[in-house]
Structures are given as structure tokens and as C-alpha cells.
Amino acid sequence: MELYNSLIKDTQGFLEKGIPTVWDYSEHDCWKDLGSSELVMQRDAAYELGASGKGSANYVLFTSGAEFVDRDQILLYGSDLKEIRGDTDFARIVLLRVGILDDDNERVYRILKDIEFAKYHVYPEGYMVRISPENYREQVRVSKQAIHHGISFRNIGASYIKEYKKNVNVLNAKVIFVTASGMDYTGMKDTAKKAGNITNTLTTILEGIPTDCSICSLKGICDEVEGMKELHFGVGSKGTEKGH
Ligand code: SF4
Numbered sequence: 729m730e731l732y733n734s735l736i737k738d739t740q741g742f743l744e745k746g747i748p749t750v751w752d753y754s755e756h757d758c759w760k761d762l763g764s765s766e767l768v769m770q771r772d773a774a775y776e777l778g779a780s781g782k783g784s785a786n787y788v789l790f791t792s793g794a795e796f797v798d799r800d801q802i803l804l805y806g807s808d809l810k811e812i813r814g815d816t817d818f819a820r821i822v823l824l825r826v827g828i829l830d831d832d833n834e835r836v837y838r839i840l841k842d843i844e845f846a847k848y849h850v851y852p853e854g855y856m857v858r859i860s861p862e863n864y865r866e867q868v869r870v871s872k873q874a875i876h877h878g879i880s881f882r883n884i885g886a887s888y889i890k891e892y893k894k895n896v897n898v899l900n901a902k903v904i905f906v907t908a909s910g911m912d913y914t915g916m917k918d919t920a921k922k923a924g925n926i927t928n929t930l931t932t933i934l935e936g937i938p939t940d941c942s943i944c945s946l947k948g949i950c951d952e953v954e955g956m957k958e959l960h961f962g963v964g965s966k967g968t969e970k971g972h
Pocket residue numbers: 929933937938939940941942944945946947948950956957958960961
């Protein structure tokens with residue numbers, strides 16, 4: 729089951745014009761975590777990533793293919809936190825190789841949701857994240873003090889990977905940060921929306937929606953995402969694929 733692989737390929741297309749800085753994951757690189765959200769006041773902020781008026785996107789894609797994710801890494805396209813001088817465009821994209829995607833049962837999709845929620849459990853000191861799930865943006869206010877202490881995407885990426893890997897089903901994680909100007913942030917945001925649609929459709933299927941594609945409100949997504957219809961009619965549904 730590789731529902732997200734076409735979106736991974738689209739993402740590779742967005743990034744191919746850049747040359748990333750790459751760090752292998754080490755737990756020692758994790759930034760200090762406060763365990764709960766911190767308020768970084770405007771007067772204490774160095775700048776904002778993905779601020780309003782700037783490009784911003786945030787999404788997670790799952791795969792079982794080692795050709796896409798074969799190790800734990802942090803990639804950065806653009807300037808690192810210490811080099812940024814003002815509000816800037818920002819995307820954070822996570823590719824996860826997950827071991828359970830070949831198990832064809834409901835548990836898989838519940839686990840995907842659990843894994844997605846890991847992003848709400850990372851609270852790096854001096855790095856205040858505001859996620860807007862409804863418009864697929866992520867905005868980060870970075871404190872002057874954190875910059876002074878040498879914060880890097882290497883540290884933030886490590887913190888996310890550590891959190892994702894707490895779920896035993898996550899085999900490898902690749903966290904990609906994008907701050908370079910001129911990248912296709914609109915395309916990334918569209919991809920974020922498509923990824924959200926896939927995950928939500930999976931959830932809806934499991935909640936027992938009607939099984940006549942011709943009258944189903946999710947038909948547009950299922951027509952676009954290879955494998956979705958097969959998945960629906962292979963997950964214990966007694967429905968029919970009429971209307972194709
Ligand atoms: S496979 Fe058909 S019935 Fe199932 S969610 Fe997709 S469009 Fe709806």
C-alpha cells in the first residue's frame with residue numbers, strides 16, 4: 729500500500745533544484761524540550777518562519793519504500809536558523825518509512841493518525857510552533873536567546889525524529905526544512921492538502937461511509953489517488969465499486 733508515494737515524488741520534484749545540507753540523526757543533537765508550549769513574546773523574537781504573507785507548508789507522508797527513506801536524516805534547503813535575518817518562507821516536510829503499511833487492517837490507519845500527532849509533542853526551547861491544520865501552514869517564532877545559544881535545524885530535526893521514533897512502527901524518518909526563497913511553497917501547500925485528504929479519507933472509510941462510489945463525496949480523491957478504491961473494498965467492506 730503506497731498511497732502517498734506519488735506525493736513523495738511530487739515533493740522530490742519541488743526540491744530538486746536545491747542542494748540540501750544533510751545531517752544524520754543523532755539523539756544527542758536534540759534541542760532542549762520544555763514538555764509544554766512556550767510563549768515567545770514578539771519583543772523576544774528574532775524572526776518568524778512561515779509568517780503571514782510568507783510561504784508556509786507542513787505535511788507528513790508515509791511509505792513502506794526504503795527507496796524513499798532508508799535512514800534517519802535531517803535535510804535543509806536554504807539558510808539555517810543562525811543565518812536567517814528576518815521573517816522568511818518556511819516548509820517542514822516529514823517522510824516516514826513505516827513498517828505496518830503492508831498489514832491490511834484497520835489498525836494501520838489508526839496508527840498513522842497516532843504518528844501524525846507526534847508533531848504536537850515537540851516543544852523546543854525558544855522555538856514556538858503554531859500549526860494551522862485547516863490551511864496546512866506552520867509558523868514558528870524563534871527567540872533571540874535560542875539563536876544566541878546556537879540553535880540549528882539539525883537540533884530541531886533531531887527533536888522531531890526522536891518523537892516520531894517513539895512509535896515502534898516508524899522505521900526511519902526524514903525531516904526536511906525549506907527556507908530558501910524561490911521554492912514552490914504553493915505547490916508544497918497543495919501537496920499538504922492532498923496528503924490530508926488521503927489520511928482523512930482513510931479515516932472516513934473506516935468509519936463506515938456508503939460504498940457506492942457514484943454518490944460518494946470522496947470520489948474526487950479516490951479517483952486521483954492510486955490504490956484508494958482497492959483499499960476501501962479490501963478493508964472488510966461489502967460494498968460495490970459501481971459508479972466507476
Ligand atoms: S472507494 Fe468509492 S465509496 Fe470508497 S471512499 Fe472512495 S469514492 Fe467513496
